[in-house]
Amino acid sequence: MTAPRKLTIGVLAIQGGFIEHSHALRQCDAVERVVEFTNAKEMAAQPLDGIVLPGGESSAMAVLLESFDLLEPLRAYVRAGKAVWGTCAGMILLSDSIKHAKLGGQSLVGGLHATTVRNAFGRQKESFIATLDVPDVVLADREKPFRAVFIRAPIIESVGDDVRVLARVVRPSAPPDAEPDIVAVRQDRILATSFHPELTRDIRFHEYFCRMVAGEV
Ligand SMILES: NC(=O)CC[C@H](N)C(=O)O
Numbered sequence: 001m002t003a004p005r006k007l008t009i010g011v012l013a014i015q016g017g018f019i020e021h022s023h024a025l026r027q028c029d030a031v032e033r034v035v036e037f038t039n040a041k042e043m044a045a046q047p048l049d050g051i052v053l054p055g056g057e058s059s060a061m062a063v064l065l066e067s068f069d070l071l072e073p074l075r076a077y078v079r080a081g082k083a084v085w086g087t088c089a090g091m092i093l094l095s096d097s098i099k100h101a102k103l104g105g106q107s108l109v110g111g112l113h114a115t116t117v118r119n120a121f122g123r124q125k126e127s128f129i130a131t132l133d134v135p136d137v138v139l140a141d142r143e144k145p146f147r148a149v150f151i152r153a154p155i156i157e158s159v160g161d162d163v164r165v166l167a168r169v170v171r172p173s174a175p176p177d178a179e180p181d182i183v184a185v186r187q188d189r190i191l192a193t194s195f196h197p198e199l200t201r202d203i204r205f206h207e208y209f210c211r212m213v214a215g216e217v
Helices: 018-026 040-044 058-067 071-079 089-094 204-213
Strands: 007-012 031-037 050-053 083-087 095-099 112-117 128-132 146-150 155-159 164-169 181-187 190-193
Touching (some): 112 181, 128 164, 190 204
Parallel strands (some): 007 031
Antiparallel strands (some): 112 155, 155 181, 181 190
């Protein structure tokens, strides 16, 4: 049996939590190399098996993506069906439509058939940690709870028929009869999470992304 090919994963490194993503990816057995890129030339310097768009501030990232000529290359990458994972601000960037955009609007990469609501849980101080039920994702150490960090996080309000919901959460302050909100989805080769798996010492979501990139899930 031949060993599975090792992956080269790109991480958008213009703003936000890219260092933490790179660190988590480097711990994944399937990853050969992590390439942090800040412009189109760096992004194109070697073939990237998958790309991570980190959390941060989506409106700031949108401005920087335009000034660093990255918006079109990223749109083309997603359109080509290559693997991409957006966390928090990255999930906002990947969405086809958003609510509560910055005044005057903000550019999106798009591709994910979803409407995403920015800052849906309130302000920074309403950030929280919750245990998620993600049986499709967490294949190792199944009995270990998956703890997710939500920082001024978005939620997905509605999804297209081709989008699979991977996780929902009930916000801590929600009334007892509240419907859980969608916080992780998968659409073909697009993965989006409104929380931050790079901030906990648990790489199981990163391992899932690697399996998605490798075409195993
Ligand atoms: N932690 C995050 O990525 C927060 C996202 C931020 N509220 C935004 O709109 O971009």
